């Protein structure tokens with residue numbers, strides 16, 4: 001079973017005030033598709049990965065033969081990161097973090113505002129191309145902000161991502177050019193807090209069941 005480009009779940013222009021439709025179309029239909037195609041091409045002759053989820057592929061990157069490991073890291077990371085991205089951004093809904101997500105943010109960052117500052121700072125300081133994430137370490141059950149280069153995923157570091165903020169120029173250049181901080185300010189408006197909370201709940205549940 002080849003990896004698939006997921007559907008977006010909303011229209012390309014649904015985020016227009018924060019992220020323009022043309023950027024969304026290119027980002028999903030060209031960039032993300034490119035990662036999926038490259039990943040499928042890379043593992044085409046390695047049938048041992050036929051039924052491996054993208055998460056398991058990245059969590060166990062050391063099991064990937066060395067000759068394709070760097071390509072799987074880049075294209076597989078690109079696929080996983082974007083698949084997450086489309087789920088945790090969406091049409092602005094005015095929501096705020098609720099339930100266990102709100103509690104953990106308060107516990108681990110003090111206030112929502114200090115968490116926002118920390119993630120924004122991590123995203124601003126990515127040099128070149130990369131991502132900022134909110135992730136959870138399921139061993140300590142603590143949230144953390146991560147800033148990672150290229151298409152690296154928190155899964156490579158044993159962490160599970162809850163929010164993903166893409167700071168590759170392809171995610172903002174048409175509308176914001178070099179004004180990354182302005183893009184980041186607008187990015188907060190499209191975060192889907194319910195989706196992030198749902199991810200956290202199922203990860204915590206899964207961790208409980210496998211303990």
Ligand code: MN
Pocket residue numbers: 027031082166168170171
């Ligand atoms: Mn991207």
